[in-house]
Amino acid sequence: MLKANDPGLHSWIEIAADSDFPIQNLPFGIFTTPDRDPRVGVAIGEYILDLCVVAQHNMFELIDLDPNVFHRPYLNEFIALGKPIWRAVRNRVSELLRNHNEEISGNSDLIRECLVEQYKAQMLIPVQVPNYTDFYSSIEHATNVGTMFRDPANALSPNWKHLPVGYHGRASSIVVSGTNIHRPKGQTKAPQADAPAFGSCRQLDFELEVAFITGRETALGQSITPDQADDYIFGLVLFNDWSARDIQTWEYVPLGPFLAKSFGSSISPWVVTLDALEPFKVKGPEQDPRPLSYLEFTGNHHYDINLEVLLQPAGGRANCISRSNYKYMYWNMNQQLAHQSSNGCNIQVGDVYASGTISGSTRESYGSMLELTWGGTQPITLPDGTQRRFINDHDTIIMRGYAGRNGTRIGFGEVRTKILPAI
Numbered sequence: 210m211l212k213a214n215d216p217g218l219h220s221w222i223e224i225a226a227d228s229d230f231p232i233q234n235l236p237f238g239i240f241t242t243p244d245r246d247p248r249v250g251v252a253i254g255e256y257i258l259d260l261c262v263v264a265q266h267n268m269f270e271l272i273d274l275d276p277n278v279f280h281r282p283y284l285n286e287f288i289a290l291g292k293p294i295w296r297a298v299r300n301r302v303s304e305l306l307r308n309h310n311e312e313i314s315g316n317s318d319l320i321r322e323c324l325v326e327q328y329k330a331q332m333l334i335p336v337q338v339p340n341y342t343d344f345y346s347s348i349e350h351a352t353n354v355g356t357m358f359r360d361p362a363n364a365l366s367p368n369w370k371h372l373p374v375g376y377h378g379r380a381s382s383i384v385v386s387g388t389n390i391h392r393p394k395g396q397t398k399a400p401q402a403d404a405p406a407f408g409s410c411r412q413l414d415f416e417l418e419v420a421f422i423t424g425r426e427t428a429l430g431q432s433i434t435p436d437q438a439d440d441y442i443f444g445l446v447l448f449n450d451w452s453a454r455d456i457q458t459w460e461y462v463p464l465g466p467f468l469a470k471s472f473g474s475s476i477s478p479w480v481v482t483l484d485a486l487e488p489f490k491v492k493g494p495e496q497d498p499r500p501l502s503y504l505e506f507t508g509n510h511h512y513d514i515n516l517e518v519l520l521q522p523a524g525g526r527a528n529c530i531s532r533s534n535y536k537y538m539y540w541n542m543n544q545q546l547a548h549q550s551s552n553g554c555n556i557q558v559g560d561v562y563a564s565g566t567i568s569g570s571t572r573e574s575y576g577s578m579l580e581l582t583w584g585g586t587q588p589i590t591l592p593d594g595t596q597r598r599f600i601n602d603h604d605t606i607i608m609r610g611y612a613g614r615n616g617t618r619i620g621f622g623e624v625r626t627k628i629l630p631a632i
Contacts, residue, residue, distance in 0.1 A: 213303040214488055216617045220306045221314040222324075224254035229611055229620020232306050235299050236444065236479035236621075237284055240330040247282035247333055250325070251302050252479050252622070257325045258302060266319065268305060268312065272297045283337040284480065285559045288424040288443050295424070295443065296484060332478035334385040335446070336422055336559040341383060342549060343418075343450055343470070343563045344375040346540035348494070350568040353580045358458075370498060373540040373548045375565075378450075379471035383561060385478050386624040392602060392631040393472035395456035405459060409631040410469075412454035412585065413600040417518050417576035417608060419535050420448035420563040421542045422480060423556050430553040435506035438543035439483060441556060445512075447477040447608050447624045448563045454579055454599065476561070477608075477624040485619050489513045489612035491536050500544070503551055510541040514621075516567060516610045518576070520591070523603035528591050530581060533567050533574045535610070602630045 211218055213233065220232040230236065230252040240257055241247045250257035263269065264276030274294055278287045288295070305313055313319050345351060348365070351374075355364030368374065384390070392413055398405040424443030427433060433441055450470065457469030493511035514535035521527040540548075542562065550556055566576040575581045578599050582588050585598035600606065605627040611620035 213300050214485065216615050218303070219308045220253065221308045221310070222254050222256060222306060227618065228254050229618065229622055230254055231618060232303060233617050234481065234485050234619045235302055236481045236485065237287070238335050238479045239283060239333040240325070241333060242325060242330050245325070249279040249281065249284060249287060252327070253306055255327055257327055257330055258306070259323055259325055260298075260302075262323050263305070269298065269301060272301065274298075282333065283559070284335050285337050288336070288422075289558045291425065292440055295482065299482060299484060332385060332387070334383070334476065335478055335480050336561070338380040338383050338559055338561050339557045340560045341378040341380040341474070341563070342375050342560070343378045343466075344373050344540065344545050344565040346373050346538050346545065346565045347568050347576070348539040349537065349570055350566040350576060350580065353568065353575065357579070357584050370496070371501070372504070373545045375545070375549070376465050378466070378474070380561070382471055383474045383476055385476055386622075386626070388475065389627045389629050390451060390473040390475070391629045393453045393456065393468065394631050395453060395468045396459055397455040398459045410453035410456055411599070413628060414452045414454050414578045415518065415600065415606045416450040416452055416566040417516055417531060417533060418448040418450050418563045418565060418567060419445055419514065419516070419610070420476065420561050421445050421546075423546070423560040423562070424558055425556070426558055427550060427556040429555045431550065431555070432503070432553065433547055433550040433556070435504060435510065435543035435547045436508075438546045441546060442483055442542065444480040444482040445486065445621070446480055447610050447621045448561075449475040449606060449608055449624055449626060450563055450566070451475070452577070474563070475624050475626045477621050479622050481619060481621055486512055486612060488614060488617070489619065493536065493541055494539055496539065504544050504547060506541075506543055510543040511536045511538060512612065513614075514610050514612045516608065519607040519609070520597065520600075521605040521607060522591065522593060522595060522601070525593055527605070527607055530589055531573065531575060533569050533576050535564070535567060537567060537569050537574075538564060600628055602628055604628050
């Protein structure tokens with residue numbers, strides 16, 4: 210029997226060649242419609258397979274789970290069942306959707322009951338987030354920022370190549386794609402001013418990131434090695450870590466990000482599993498100096514995921530302003546999770562760990578407006594003739610991502626956010 214990732218698999222559902230959601234993907238999310246309360250679904254082409262309905266028809270009866278686990282407003286309870294169950298459910302969904310399987314396809318009433326057109330559904334945040342950590346793991350991004358604000362000759366801080374730098378962020382302000390965010394307010398201080406002032410942010414920025422979601426708990430005091438980390442990671446999402454650069458510049462000393470980051474972060478609704486992304490593992494950048502032993506790993510733990518950012522002005526069309534790739538990361542997510550847990554910090558189901566801004570070595574691959582406009586000194590000119598140093602009110606930022614190889618495309622959908630004026 211073909212495995213769930215096999216490029217030769219086809220579904221009885223018609224799926225466009227450029228779809229993010231072929232049968233080889235099958236990401237999990239939470240959706241609702243006017244006649245269906247929040248529940249677990251799987252994306253397939255332009256549809257959502259309602260796992261609550263599938264379970265009601267006893268199609269998971271050979272898997273050791275309570276079918277009510279799919280009738281929940283978050284994925285946490287399902288994720289907590291563990292990787293063998295995630296894998297068994299995904300494999301079973303793959304079987305049900307294959308072109309020669311008639312368990313659903315042979316019953317027109319059941320098709321209508323099980324499948325929901327995506328455009329008719331409202332996607333909800335996929336997990337209840339107990340904890341959120343944001344890393345700073347792209348060497349190109351860290352070098353660019355250090356060159357702008359530190360010392361070009363010593364752009365990286367002394368610890369940067371020895372550990373995955375990160376900070377604990379605000380979990381409550383993580384919102385799902387499609388949720389508008391108001392421009393934040395805070396203290397800023399102009400270079401020539403004698404004192405700070407309070408007001409609306411003038412340098413609002415996006416940060417192109419990928420985040421992983423944990424699916425297994427650890428006890429307080431327990432640590433995870435990089436080679437164990439895959440068993441603790443449920444899947445990946447796109448992540449936009451909004452940043453108020455002018456507020457950040459004034460407030461970050463001595464303890465780092467605070468109000469400049471906590472006003473909002475945006476997350477894509479579909480969680481793409483590590484199983485789906487397995488064919489896209491690649492070797493990462495050479496790490497020099499060699500990491501300490503607790504951060505060493507075997508195999509490949511970077512992923513070749515193409516990323517792009519589009520900026521859409523109010524009433525205008527979306528324009529691509531950045532193209533990057535997740536494989537550029539210096540520290541991989543297994544090392545990030547190992548470092549997070551190395552002091553005995555307990556990991557919880559549904560934790561979100563964002564990569565940090567993902568930038569490549571060329572300007573078009575930079576993952577923030579701060580870098581793309583070099584601190585606002587080199588504005589971007591859009592096709593409508595307007596310029597952007599940072600993000601304007603009523604601009605919409607769209608992030609997309611996909612991994613592609615041998616005719617198979619594993620996509621994430623998008624994370625889309627419109628910026629509204631400050632309240």
